[in-house]
Amino acid sequence: MLPFGGSARTLLLPRGDLGVPYDAAMIGVFDSGLGGLGVLADIRRLEPRADLVALADQAHAPYGDRPPESVAAWTHAAADHLIGLGCDTVVIACNTASTVALASLRAARPDTAFVGMEPAVKPAADSTGTGVIAVLGTTRTIEGPLLASVVERFGAGHRVLPIALPGLVDLIEDGLVDGEATGRLLAARLAPALEAGADTYVLACTHYGFARHRIEEVVGEATVIDPAEAVARQALRVHPEAAAGSGTLALLTTGDPVRMRRQVGLILGWDDPVAPVRLSVPVR
Ligand code: DGL
DSSP states (O other): OOOBOSSTTOBOOOSTTOOOOTTOOEEEEEESSSTHHHHHHHHHHHOTTOOEEEEEOTTTOOOTTSOHHHHHHHHHHHHHHHHHHTEEEEEEOOHHHHHHHHHHHHHHOTTSEEEEOOOOHHHHHHHOSSSEEEEEEOHHHHHSHHHHHHHHHHOTTSEEEEEEOTTHHHHHHTTOTTSHHHHHHHHHHHHHHHHHTOOEEEEOSGGGGGGHHHHHHHHTTSEEEOTHHHHHHHHHHHOGGGGGSOOOEEEEESSOHHHHHHHHHHHHOOOOOEEEOOOSSOOO
16 A cells, blocks of 8 residues: 555655644655665764655665666656656765766756765774775676776775675675674675785765675774765755654565665654555666
8 A cells, every 4th residue: 555645745654643734844855775775773862853765676686786777767766756746956875877877877866956876985094004995896896987987086006996796785785784694795895905915995876885894894893884874964965854754764665665664664663654665667
């Protein structure tokens, strides 16, 4: 049963008994799956009055190894959906989607404020002692132009090791982050960075924040940089209306809402209803 009333703007997924007011200035948070919930949780912690809608495209997740044209099409459809619900700020809380679609979203929707992810190479370059930085992301992000551009801008004089972690997003989505497979994957994939003396690890996939404790087990004393809070702060800077909101939250998925509700409970300890949503984009 869709928790929507008569029009796309009648969003009835309240916290408590509150409906989202028609005129609420909402922040939309988009990711392929659960990763965006890290940014969402930080926004709520920093500004509990913010009215928020989070959309997870779990029907197509993981994005990390998908063709860029498909990821761009899904991301545009998701952004259109969030804008249609009344979000005037949209956080693309996904490095993969930011890599392939942020520029075209801004061009297509000039009235919407988009906040995107960018691999945090700059803070890593500022804090590394050994000068060796590992950037962890999906294949698409690791091979994409956004990382290349931040490395060119901020990585000068440092050795930046881009490391793709295919499979980690699935383990997180499947609730297996604490299992042995995660440890094996990380030990194998991070070995070259450990050998090279990396002392700073950048999480360039929003999902990886939920595997931070497992990454720290492998990298020991090294610094792990997760930009989720900085992105949440940026969203609140461009959306000061959040302070005048009523703290409503809507969680939407293109996948299975029952599964997502369980996943949200596991990783955030929240027990909020999740609504199914369909994006108007051909499945590729
Ligand atoms: N959480 C996303 C990112 O930041 C996408 C992961 C995926 O779907 O592969 O890259």
